[in-house]
Amino acid sequence: MQIDKTVQSPASPAETFAFLADFTTTEQWDPGTERTERVSGDGGVGTVYRNTSRFLGRSTELSYVVREYQPDTRVVLRGENKSVIAHDTMTVTPAAGGGATVRYQARFDLKGLARLAAPLFVPAFARLGNAGADQLQRTLNRLGSR
Secondary structure: OEEEEEEEEOOOHHHHHHHHHOHHHHHHHOOOEEEEEEEEOOOOOOOEEEEEEEEOOEEEEEEEEEEEEEOOOEEEEEEEOOOEEEEEEEEEEEOOOOOEEEEEEEEEEEOHHHHHOHHHHHHHHHHHHHHHHHHHHHHHHHHHOO
């Protein structure tokens, strides 16, 4: 299952990237996130985050690790728990006329018994992706007005 959304930020690419690369900000822009805390690291490759999210009425915890970090441009994280592996990529590029364009991609690979029910989760992931893009856009709009 995949989510691939593009939104605009009125803030500079550097400011937009700095905000998104700090994965603790998911509490502000990801409607499923209940809490994210940095466990170790400085935000670069190898940094570990603990994310608690609500999906289909249940709280679940994932451990995310920063796999790639290209300053002001791209951050890639991999999250995992007993039932899912999540791959999140955020790419920030300058937008024509100012601001930034953000492409957020997430892929979810279900494991174990959850894998058998994968087709049933497709609509829920689509709703999550749409709600996430809307909330991310609202949050970035506020970032640009600071």
